[in-house]
Amino acid sequence: xxxxxxxxxxxxxxxxxxxxxxxxxxGLRFISPGDPANVLLPPDVDPEVRAxxxxxxxxxxxxxxQYWQFVSGIPFGDLGLSxxxxxPVAARVVAKLPATLELAIAATVVAVxxxxxxxxxxxxxRHQPADYGATVFSLVGxxxxxxxxxxxxxxxxxxxxxxxxxxxxxxxxxxxxxLLVGGEAGAAIRGFVTWLWHITxxxxxxxxxxxxxxxxxxRSGMLDQLGQTYVRASRAKGLPETLVRYKHALRxxxxxxxxxxxxxxxxxxxxxxxxxxxxxxxxxxTLIINSINARDWPVLQGSLxxxxxxxxxxxxxxxxxxxxxNPQVAYD
Amino acid sequence: xxxxxxxxxxRRELRRSLLAKLGIVVVILMVAMAVFAxxxxxxxxxxxxxxxxxxxxxxxxTKETKxxxxxxxxxxxxxxxxxxxxxxxxxxxxxAAHPLGxxxxxxxxxxxxxxxxxxxxxxxxxxxxxxxxxxxxxGLSAGFYRGRVDDxxxxxxxxxxxxxxxxxxIALVGVWGQAQAPIPDPxxxxxxxxxxxxxxxxxxxxxxxxxxxxxxxVVVALVNWVWxxxxxxxxxxxxxxxxxxxxxxxxxxxxxxTMLRHVLPNAITPILVLATxxxxxxxxxxxxxxFLGFSGADVSWGFDIALGRQYQSTAWWISxxxxxxxxxxxxxxxxxxxxxRDALDPGIEGExxx
Numbered sequence: 032x033x034x035x036x037x038x039x040x041x042x043x044x045x046x047x048x049x050x051x052x053x054x055x056x057x058g059l060r061f062i063s064p065g066d067p068a069n070v071l072l073p074p075d076v077d078p079e080v081r082a083x084x085x086x087x088x089x090x091x092x093x094x095x096x097q098y099w100q101f102v103s104g105i106p107f108g109d110l111g112l113s114x115x116x117x118x119p120v121a122a123r124v125v126a127k128l129p130a131t132l133e134l135a136i137a138a139t140v141v142a143v144x145x146x147x148x149x150x151x152x153x154x155x156x157r158h159q160p161a162d163y164g165a166t167v168f169s170l171v172g173x174x175x176x177x178x179x180x181x182x183x184x185x186x187x188x189x190x191x192x193x194x195x196x197x198x199x200x201x202x203x204x205x206x207x208x209x210l211l212v213g214g215e216a217g218a219a220i221r222g223f224v225t226w227l228w229h230i231t232x233x234x235x236x237x238x239x240x241x242x243x244x245x246x247x248x249x250r251s252g253m254l255d256q257l258g259q260t261y262v263r264a265s266r267a268k269g270l271p272e273t274l275v276r277y278k279h280a281l282r283x284x285x286x287x288x289x290x291x292x293x294x295x296x297x298x299x300x301x302x303x304x305x306x307x308x309x310x311x312x313x314x315x316x317t318l319i320i321n322s323i324n325a326r327d328w329p330v331l332q333g334s335l336x337x338x339x340x341x342x343x344x345x346x347x348x349x350x351x352x353x354x355x356x357n358p359q360v361a362y363d
Numbered sequence: 364x365x366x367x368x369x370x371x372x373x374r375r376e377l378r379r380s381l382l383a384k385l386g387i388v389v390v391i392l393m394v395a396m397a398v399f400a401x402x403x404x405x406x407x408x409x410x411x412x413x414x415x416x417x418x419x420x421x422x423x424x425t426k427e428t429k430x431x432x433x434x435x436x437x438x439x440x441x442x443x444x445x446x447x448x449x450x451x452x453x454x455x456x457x458x459a460a461h462p463l464g465x466x467x468x469x470x471x472x473x474x475x476x477x478x479x480x481x482x483x484x485x486x487x488x489x490x491x492x493x494x495x496x497x498x499x500x501x502g503l504s505a506g507f508y509r510g511r512v513d514d515x516x517x518x519x520x521x522x523x524x525x526x527x528x529x530x531x532x533i534a535l536v537g538v539w540g541q542a543q544a545p546i547p548d549p550x551x552x553x554x555x556x557x558x559x560x561x562x563x564x565x566x567x568x569x570x571x572x573x574x575x576x577x578x579x580x581v582v583v584a585l586v587n588w589v590w591x592x593x594x595x596x597x598x599x600x601x602x603x604x605x606x607x608x609x610x611x612x613x614x615x616x617x618x619x620x621t622m623l624r625h626v627l628p629n630a631i632t633p634i635l636v637l638a639t640x641x642x643x644x645x646x647x648x649x650x651x652x653x654f655l656g657f658s659g660a661d662v663s664w665g666f667d668i669a670l671g672r673q674y675q676s677t678a679w680w681i682s683x684x685x686x687x688x689x690x691x692x693x694x695x696x697x698x699x700x701x702x703x704r705d706a707l708d709p710g711i712e713g714e715x716x717x
Contacts, residue, residue: 044518044521047518048521048522048525049525051518051519051521051522051525052525052526059534062538170694170697170698171690171694174690174693174694175686175689175690175693176650176651176654176665176686176689176690176693178650178651178654178665178668179654179668179689179690182668182671182675182682183682183683186675186682186683191679297525297526297527298527298529299527300527300530301527301528301530302529304529304530305651305655308654316530319530319534320533320655323533323537324537328538331534331537331538335526335530335531338526338530339525339526340525342525342526342527343525
């Protein structure tokens with residue numbers, strides 16, 4: 032199979048999964064107890080008004096019509112209307128997206144910048160204090176619930192030492208970009224400092240599990256690679272040890288590590304939801320939790336679709352990158 | 364089901380690894396704590412005592428300053444027609460009665476951690492068992508029948524995987540509500556625990572029921588079965604080509620019998636390793652749901668962390684202690700998982716965290 036055929040096949044599979052995701056999310060409404068009209072109306076409302084609202088929401092249409100109405104709008108970015116605010120769901124989700132993406136990216140940066148050097152250090156200094164330190168760190172890191180870590184960081188660094196704010200996101204990267212476009216460089220720099228100051232604790236909270244996980248993966252991958260014959264051959268050939276380690280072994284270690292980072296993106300978004308709850312970070316997670324508490328099903332459904340479709344797309348991208356770096360997979 | 368060779372590997376790895384021993388001890392202690400909670404808990408987890416609220420844990424004391432009315436010789440001091448106040452520093456010392464301190468309502472934190480272990484372990488065990496049951500059935504059928512069945516089942520697994528587990532769990536619990544089933548605590552119902560407690564002089568009045576968080580168990584299983592399906596399918600794919608499976612088929616064994624008697628026993632090792640890791644992942648998931656207030660549990664480590672947040676500037680231990688309980692338990696389970704994996708080397712994926 033050629034690379035392009037592999038990518039086409041992978042994209043078609045992705046499309047099928049996206050369709051499945053949308054259908055599952057549509058089905059959520061039918062396992063929820065109670066009528067969506069109850070969200071909008073007091074229980075003792077006039078039956079006539081009630082019927083009118085149900086008709087307006089399209090809830091008296093046959094199932095296949097409702098399904099079609101739900102599905103057909105999605106490719107055009109129509110995710111329906113919020114039951115509570117009566118505004119388009121898509122706009123609300125899009126408004127919350129930057130905050131969550133910023134958090135996820137900041138956490139990934141924290142994780143990659145710390146974990147890969149740490150994993151390499153651990154593998155090349157096996158059975159030395161640095162290795163034990165890194166191993167203990169990664170064990171504790173993957174075993175710590177991130178919301179508790181967030182609470183602890185707030186407790187120590189924000190409440191006791193007053194180094195960081197406890198919550199909120201006064202400005203986002205989108206706002207900073209707007210300032211830059213408007214030519215207000217000074218305000219943009221101040222905005223960036225504020226942003227950095229506010230995102231530090233949430234990024235550590237969300238990033239620690241991944242740091243620990245990637246440290247583990249890098250360490251075991253690196254140990255595995257350093258035992259391979261090509262490494263011995265390069266050493267025998269007289270290549271400097273730094274070149275053998277950091278060019279050849281590390282590069283081969285990173286390929287599976289990148290795949291895992293892609294696969295773990297779902298966990299990252301799941302982690303972002305709870306991190307947002309800890310830090311009152313106004314992103315998708317907060318939107319999801321608020322929509323459940325308000326029983327605003329269309330907002331919940333829309334957010335779930337955006338999250339799941341994003342996950343599928345990123346995974347196709349990771350697979351494509353993987354196939355590009357390592358064409359062998361396309362031939363399996 | 365577990366061969367002599369496997370047992371030998373397990374023993375050898377256990378002798379070699381200090382961490383594995385540590386993990387086993389931690390897990391046994393946590394399970395024992397959960398099972399024997401009504402015997403060992405110093406108080407009932409819900410017993411409030413507002414006079415004793417926010418007592419620090421042993422080794423710590425707190426200092427609070429508050430405004431009080433100034434008194435001189437037993438009467439209020441009035442200057443310029445105003446009652447004079449002064450700031451007083453109040454010290455609270457830890458007491459041995461509450462070794463881990465008390466929460467905002469004066470409930471004993473150690474007792475709440477001991478009872479909270481029940482929630483975590485119930486959800487961890489039942490949730491994992493249910494996930495394994497669904498996943499193994501789906502995975503074995505997919506791998507055994509291959510073709511269309513395989514495609515259909517594995518694509519539905521892909522669809523499940525597209526939802527982050529915590530997000531899906533929140534959505535399902537949010538939509539379904541939080542059904543719970545109180546079941547009588549056998550030690551309290553039989554009178555064993557009350558008799559023991561009065562004999563050793565501990566306060567009685569322990570909760571009479573154990574709350575089984577039904578919806579949470581179903582939801583964590585629905586969210587996590589996919590990992591089991593993947594592993595079981597992989598095993599079934601290779602085992603179905605073995606001679607003994609072909610022999611069983613040739614002798615006329617039904618598909619169900621072949622799968623349960625011949626394929627499953629040979630796939631059990633990686634499933635057990637995965638189950639250990641999954642108990643840890645599900646305990647983390649339960650604690651996250653409870654932290655967000657979605658599980659409906661009122662004695663749960665995650666829930667207590669959330670309760671402690673309103674006292675973060677005055678009583679740090681309320682959130683800290685239950686979190687430590689989670690970390691210790693999950694580390695123990697991960698160490699046991701590492702031990703099993705190193706000894707049996709099934710090479711599986713399926714870690715998860717919150």
